[in-house]
Amino acid sequence: MNELLALIVAKYNFWLYIILMMIGLYAMIAKNNLMKKLVGMNIFQTAIILFYVSIGYKHGATLPIIQGGHGTHDAVIHAADYINPLPHVLMLTAIVVSVATFGVAMALCVKIYQRYQTLEEDELRIRLSEK
């Protein structure tokens, strides 16, 4: 039992992202309101961003700006002193993608609401079958 606990604590960022992802997935599948589904979708994407950000982190490391790099070009650089900036940079792009998706989805929700005056899925299904 203690080993399991140690395993969970040691890699808590992975557990956290999985839990968040499952919350998002649950909302996307189980919620009836389209807006709530969208929120679930956003949680789902944020979980992955959290995962990426956490893998760039190192214990005892600092910002990836070279200390004393100004003027002294021959300073020795230890990679272990700096957190890895690449996952963070990648996530800038991924955040843009998720914002864009969210925007398109919300615009579609507006269109659906204008047409059917509802965002509840079961009511939409009834209205569609009447067509």
Added chain:
Amino acid sequence: MNNMPAIIVLAPLLGAFFSGLAAWIQKPLSYYIALAATAVSSVAAVGVFKQVLTAGTWQYRMAGWAPPMGIELRIDLLNAMVLVLVSGIAFVNLVASVKNVDQEIPDRAPSFYVMYQLFVVGLLGVTATGDLFNLYVLIEITSLTSYTMIALGDKDRSPLAALNYIFIGVIGASFYLLGVGYLYITTGSLNMADVAILLKDIQGSTAVLTAFILCILGVWIKMALFPLHVWLPNAYAYAPVGFARVVAPLMTKVMVYVMVRLMVTVFGLEYIFNTLNLADIVVWLGVIAILAGAFMALLQTDLKKMLTYIIVCEIGYMVGGAWLGNSLGMAGAILHILNDALMTFALFLAVGNIIYMRQQVAFSNLQGLFGAMPWTMAGFVLAGLSIIGVPPTCGFFSKWYLVLGAFEAGAYHFAAALIISSLVCAVLFFKVFEICFFEPMAESHGHHGTAAMAEAPVSMLAALGLVSAAIIGAGVYAGTIVNTVILPFLH
């Protein structure tokens, strides 16, 4: 001339920008810019293909930065072929669909052309790139533009179909991104060739297995493999026809290409077939997809819906073939990317022509088409025969390779599924032919006996004729394609 790989992707990107601007000056200008941009892209793709055939893989470094730091476009025989296919179909469809766009969404034509070009940029980028994270971003560009364009279609149903597509598409892309994250943890690189070298030493790792499963699952969702296909029929059937014609042949096929690329280049066939024991299960998934797609297609009463289920069935061919574990099956799957894109494109071109003249393609609305639109129907029959798999057309040859691969792997259930689905497709298409040829026109149409000819415009017929010729051509030269492009790529 040395920047040709970049031009393939950049031409439609700049075209999209200038189309948007030009629409402020004069609306039709945006169409001509789109036409020019896709034409430039096709010419560059053909040039690159020729170069790759003679000189081998072309590693193009964006802005001169060397990998693994910089971004690389790595073009070998496989994606050179897919690039020609994608840019060619994008161009031909643009020629054919200007009249459809003017008929269906006249007020939004410029924005349609802008989104269309961005969609093509996404597909071409996915095909050309040699970087795993770029692949994700470009997949999302493709998906975002297709969400918006699907929503332009049928006023009642398309927004909801697009929204459902967004939900599932986001899950697929996120799984892929997560898989890339695990690959990055284990290898510290995002360049495909680099990752492939680094992965050779850590094949037993669970993180690599997780990465593989997540990536492949994400791509399967995007390509609509059977249990994950639910978004596809509605999304494609309710899209505006000018867009349905390009998304139906290309989107799923490019995703199959991504799967093949991940299998062959990144993870390596050795890892997939020797270290993991998943191949049998996936071939079964392919079998189920083929049968389910074929039988669901039987239930449809609308031509467009029927064709979308045939796409689901064809995805089963390609996934099953790629996972058979021998080079014949893989060659069949790759050849089927080419052939299925051509066949589906021809079918949807014909559907677009019919919609242009008759507004609807429900089965009850197709009477007398052979009399009214003989040229369109000739193209439709040819493409239908190709889907069924009649010899001179290209559909036969990819099925032939797939069946040979199935026998070599001992996967008789896969061969049986191929043959059964061919029979079902024969039933499907002859049902349509029968309605079009024999059933008399309904009274309400006011015509009796021979209907007057009411054929689609010349540009649409020319596009259909060109693609029909390509179907025959790809059939006649199937052996050459396999021997000069596909087999050298696999070895």
